[in-house]
Amino acid sequence: MIKTIKLKDAVGMKLSHDITEIRPGEFKGAAFHKGHTVCSKDLCRLQKLGKNHLYLIDLEADEIHENEAAAVMAEALAGEGVVWNNEPREGKIGLVAENDGLLTVDTAALAAFNMIEEVMCATLHTHTLVKRGDLVAATRAIPLVMKRAPIERAAAIAGQNGGVVSVRPLRKGNAGLIITGNEVFHGLIEDRFASILTRKLIDLDCEVAHISFAPDDSEIIRQSICTHIEQDCDLILLSGGMSVDPDDVTRKGIHLAGAQEIHYGASALPGAMFLVAYIGDIPILGVPACGLHHRTTVLDLILPRILAGEKIGKKELAFLGHGGLCQDCPKCTYPHCAFGKGT
Numbered sequence: 001m002i003k004t005i006k007l008k009d010a011v012g013m014k015l016s017h018d019i020t021e022i023r024p025g026e027f028k029g030a031a032f033h034k035g036h037t038v039c040s041k042d043l044c045r046l047q048k049l050g051k052n053h054l055y056l057i058d059l060e061a062d063e064i065h066e067n068e069a070a071a072v073m074a075e076a077l078a079g080e081g082v083v084w085n086n087e088p089r090e091g092k093i094g095l096v097a098e099n100d101g102l103l104t105v106d107t108a109a110l111a112a113f114n115m116i117e118e119v120m121c122a123t124l125h126t127h128t129l130v131k132r133g134d135l136v137a138a139t140r141a142i143p144l145v146m147k148r149a150p151i152e153r154a155a156a157i158a159g160q161n162g163g164v165v166s167v168r169p170l171r172k173g174n175a176g177l178i179i180t181g182n183e184v185f186h187g188l189i190e191d192r193f194a195s196i197l198t199r200k201l202i203d204l205d206c207e208v209a210h211i212s213f214a215p216d217d218s219e220i221i222r223q224s225i226c227t228h229i230e231q232d233c234d235l236i237l238l239s240g241g242m243s244v245d246p247d248d249v250t251r252k253g254i255h256l257a258g259a260q261e262i263h264y265g266a267s268a269l270p271g272a273m274f275l276v277a278y279i280g281d282i283p284i285l286g287v288p289a290c291g292l293h294h295r296t297t298v299l300d301l302i303l304p305r306i307l308a309g310e311k312i313g314k315k316e317l318a319f320l321g322h323g324g325l326c327q328d329c330p331k332c333t334y335p336h337c338a339f340g341k342g343t
Helices: 040-046 067-075 106-115 150-159 191-204 218-230 250-256 299-309 314-322
Strands: 004-005 019-023 029-034 055-057 063-065 082-085 094-096 101-105 119-123 135-141 145-147 163-169 174-180 207-214 235-239 262-263 277-279 284-287
Touching: 029 040, 063 067, 067 082, 067 094, 067 119, 067 135, 067 163, 082 163, 101 299, 106 119, 106 150, 106 174, 119 150, 135 163, 145 150, 174 191, 174 218, 191 207, 191 218, 191 235, 191 299, 207 218, 218 235, 218 250, 235 250, 250 262, 250 277, 250 284, 284 299, 299 314
Parallel strands: 174 207, 174 235, 235 284
Antiparallel strands: 004 055, 019 029, 063 145, 082 094, 094 135, 101 163, 119 135, 262 277, 277 284
């Protein structure tokens, strides 16, 4: 039950909720916090904030305050690698990354959660790379007081698979690079792929353990892959030879090396001729020539997910289509753009 108190009679009462102040372009936040004892000098400021009445809350057994509701929901929403403090501000609680890693959002569970009346949760895009302490989600109950049943139902939805948001650390890959192509192998042109791929791997805290070069010969490519595996590489990237030309034999070399799962083609541009394969548990990534000409390709979307332990197959490559069209901006701002944000 909520009891209305005229402002002039509110001196000495404790506030039942945060009172928000908005100064356009300057400030938005709590002017007074829940539990603050109103004194006479507060009355003028409260009037300027549009408050002519304050409220006392006497909760019924089946009711819950917004702050308690936010805590119940935060507990259910937070999965592995996500933490929160029970210090609501204006009824909201933020969820933050406990460690560096890749944010994963159960988007179906999030939508089901948000279908419950009078609750909400907003997150960053799934598959966003985050740092320890980054805000990844926030939740609140929308009314000041509401029934417990919807909160408990929303929490049950959020918690049924171990939470809606999680942050998975990236493993430190021991990568091998195989640069294919007669033109590079025979010294007709200078290779640029190795430096590009090395920089991407180092930026993700991987070690590039071995780099080799192979002509357009499927047997030599096979031997190179096997050699990298024998040298304890747990991630192998091959550049070039991924198109439909008859002399592009990289895919055949990957097959000859023993790959049992080969997924060729990704629903993203640039990078449609991207390949993911597995030899045992070792991911084999075929990077098409677009990686030379575009700063950001499908490789940048998939590589962090693999390092976070995700198994990439046909479904994952297909779901890249929504948001997978790079706008090829004159100045690339990835990841602060829409590329890959639909997955």
